[in-house]
Amino acid sequence: MSQFDNVSVVKKANVYFDGKCVSHSIVLADGSKKSVGVILPSSLTFNTGAPEIMEVIAGECRVKLAGESEAKTYKAGESFTVPGDSSFDIEVTSTLHYVCHFG
Amino acid sequence: MSQFDNVSVVKKANVYFDGKCVSHSIVLADGSKKSVGVILPSSLTFNTGAPEIMEVIAGECRVKLAGESEAKTYKAGESFTVPGDSSFDIEVTSTLHYVCHFG
Numbered sequence: 001m002s003q004f005d006n007v008s009v010v011k012k013a014n015v016y017f018d019g020k021c022v023s024h025s026i027v028l029a030d031g032s033k034k035s036v037g038v039i040l041p042s043s044l045t046f047n048t049g050a051p052e053i054m055e056v057i058a059g060e061c062r063v064k065l066a067g068e069s070e071a072k073t074y075k076a077g078e079s080f081t082v083p084g085d086s087s088f089d090i091e092v093t094s095t096l097h098y099v100c101h102f103g
Numbered sequence: 104m105s106q107f108d109n110v111s112v113v114k115k116a117n118v119y120f121d122g123k124c125v126s127h128s129i130v131l132a133d134g135s136k137k138s139v140g141v142i143l144p145s146s147l148t149f150n151t152g153a154p155e156i157m158e159v160i161a162g163e164c165r166v167k168l169a170g171e172s173e174a175k176t177y178k179a180g181e182s183f184t185v186p187g188d189s190s191f192d193i194e195v196t197s198t199l200h201y202v203c204h205f206g
Contacts, residue, residue: 005111009129011139011160012105012200019143019198022125026112036114040122057114095122097115 004028004036017044023100032103039096043089050102051084059096064089107131107139120147126203135206142199146192153205154187162199167192 010025014035021044023037039061054063056074063080064071066087074080082088090096113128117138124147126140142164157166159177166183167174169190177183185191193199 002115003111003113006109007112008106008108009110009112009127009139010106011202013125013139013141015141015143015198019122019141022116022141024112024127024139036112036116036127038116038118038122038125040118095118099114 004034016046017042020044021046032101034102035100037098037100039090039092039098041092041095043091045087045089046082047087048082048084051082053079053081053101055079055099055101057097057099059092059098060094061096062091062093107137119149120145123147124149135204137205138203140201140203142193142195142201144195144198146194148190148192149185150190151185151187154185156182156184156204158182158202158204160200160202162195163197164199165194165196 004026006029008027014023020042021037021039023035025035027033056076056078058076060075062071062073065082107129109132111130117126123145124140124142126138128138130136159179159181161179163178165174165176168185
């Protein structure tokens with residue numbers, strides 16, 4: 001599925017790390033919250049509040065979750081899960097298009 | 104209105120100018136197409152295919168349409184209209200959040 005249907009989209013984006021990460025928040029009909037976003041090639045550390053699942057739509061990244069010793073590579077069609085109140089290091093090697101699923 | 108309701112959102116973003124402009128395409132219930140996006144501080148020239156209305160949600164820019172001699176400043180709540188098959192120079196002085204209305 002290349003798109004979400006019947007959702008609400010917040011017009012103002014979320015801009016992180018001087019624009020290296022830009023996302024738009026969406027709310028599905030069942031009330032669940034997600035964001036659709038892009039991370040430009042860079043090495044960044046994200047902190048999580050709520051747990052989240054990062055689904056890669058296009059591009060490629062290497063991700064090391066807090067407490068893990070080794071980074072893993074994720075490509076289109078793959079996902080990784082981040083616990084709440086945690087963090088992950090991400091190296092984006094090819095512009096990353098993602099959907100972030102919360103909760 | 105800070106959000107669009109009952110729309111479809113394409114998961115993969117549109118990335119222009121090495122990521123200085125990132126947008127997501129949306130389709131409203133009536134079939135009309137728009138995009139929600141961000142332009143980072145920069146000076147860029149955009150070409151238009153279809154006519155478009157650029158609505159500023161947040162941030163600030165100076166815009167000079169093709170054939171005009173002077174740039175005008177646009178802020179949150181303001182819009183400018185670009186003819187089809189034309190272009191405009193935009194200088195973003197504060198990260199621009201926008202909605203682009205097509206057709």
